[in-house]
Amino acid sequence: MQTPTSMQIRISWPVGHLDASLADTPTSQAPVKGLPLASTAHTWGEEVYFDTGMSVSRETGAQEVVEPGAVAFWTDGDALALPYGPTPISQGDECRLAGPCNVLGRLDGDPCLLATVRDGDPVRVELLDA
Template sequence: MYKRQTATTRALLDALPFTSDAQTWGEEVYFRTPVSPALEPDARQVVEPGTVAFWTDGDALALPYGPTPISRGDECRLASPCNVLGLIDGDPRLLATVRPGDPITVSRA
């Protein structure tokens, strides 16, 4: 995964490890985290498939791999502007196998 060093990434790293339950919204997987960082100045709502984003309105990591219910065409449009943290290494379409309620564990590799 490509990573950016931001206040959000530092907060997430300090909170590791944590568990959550997956949720889906169109072609996006998201899950709550134990952190509540502020919206960063370069936050974006439209991102590339495979972007790792932090949705500050929901204290959640958002992993879009295709269109969401509010997308225009094939774009990945998040619910609101999100802090961009990096990119998934590999095929983000594998996220299509995640189902609501699936357990998620986030830890440092």
């Protein structure tokens, strides 16, 4: 099922970047208002996450298991979570997040590019012009 997208963002780190399409959800509005955002990457298995400095409420449709390339907001950690493969708590090959997350959209490129992000890398998120 395709979700209508309202905005595009770019997530950059020292050796690459990925663009993402965000759906028009209450959660996606909050981080976008704070862009551009500079943070520090953390890795957890095959997931990159980073603090956004903002809190949002968990939506009713929050998910713990998502597809690779999902852009999710981890409400318990005030962080954007970008899974591209299994995490330490995954069962099999699934992308299992640390807890229920609000899914904001999807990465437009190959999510496996996130494997080049190193723990502690600077990360920048910016809004792309429509």
